[in-house]
Amino acid sequence: MPAQNQNQRVPVAEWTANGSIEGVYAANGLGVGQTRAGKDFLKGTLSDKTGRAPMRMWSVDEKKAASLGSDGFVWVKGKTSVYQGEMQVVLDRIEPAEPNAEDLAQLLPTSNKDVDRMFQDVLGLLATLENPAMKCLRDRFLEDQKLMGAFCEAPAAKVMHHAWLGGLLEHTLDLMTAGDRLVGLYPGLNRDLVLMGLFVHDLGKVEELTWKQGFGYTDAGNLIGHLVGGMSMLDAKIAACADPRLKEEIGDAAVPVPEKAAMVLRHIVISHHGQPDFGAAKIPSTPEALFVSMLDNLDAKMAMTMQAVERDRGNTGFTDRLWALDTRMLREDPLH
DSSP states (O other), rough: OOOOOGGGGGGGGGGGOEEEEEEEEEEEEEEEEEOTTTTTEEEEEEEETTEEEEEEEESSOHHHHHHOOOEEEEEEEEHHHHHHHEEEEEHHHHOOOOOOHHHHHHSSSOOOOOHHHHHHHHHHHHHOOOOOOOHHHHHHHHHHHHHHHHHOOOOSSSSSOOOOOOOOOHHHHHHHHHHHOOOOOOOOHHHHHHHHHHHHHTTTHHHEEEOBBEEEEHHHHHTTTHHHHHHHHHHHHHHHHOHHHHHHHGGGGOOOOHHHHHHHEEEEEEEEOOGGGOOOOOOOSSSHHHHHHHHHHHHHHHHHHHHHHHHHOOOSBBOBBBTTTTTTBBBBBTTO
């Protein structure tokens, strides 16, 4: 990789049409595509903490593409352009890169909220659980320091929503806060199951995603996914509550999770994507599962929407197309 001063790298949010870029960026989804004429080209996205954009390189060989992998960091040189209303970059050169810690702070997006404060707020909500079995299950998760450490670091997604360090924690706290405020409107809902379901629904993402060298999927993420992985994680903690050795350690605080409650929590995890087309293993079929699924959908879509609007706040007109929502969003506040 040519010697570079990272401070001269142009942030993605500052790219303009027909500009030149040169420097280290995070790369995702790198792979070889084919033009209509059957010629191979390299495709993917480049990103930093300010944003992301599609990338193309029209001349590439298989050896070069293989050396880059699918996700990681790359040094690139190329020209920006606007294609179908979206900024993109066409590369002349690309090489693998190994950014230092200072570089990573500029390349990986990070939550703008205080991680320690968010985790304390999650703990505060979990402290309000009333059912002894749910308290026991909660404590089995919280005593797993490795899991909780990853929970506080992980993004909530590779690309879509809350795709930044601390994003999983932020997304979970937002959902638990919303659930706590809204659950009282529907007296038939079991509040403990709702809060526990919201807490555990995405925990499988700590094994699905990798974020140490850019955002990507682990082998477990590609082969199993966070719904099935999350249910396995939940089952392990449910089993721990029923372990006779726990009774010896903590006495009456060791309360097995009733099978019907365990089944509902498993169902929440595997159904929270709502529909099979969106990855759900089952359609939500309990009131608590539907409540969790709808809150999750709301928070994910609003996070994508507000990120797009805030990125261009002050401009008039509409954002670039949000492909996940199949629409564009009005940027300006009509009352200001």
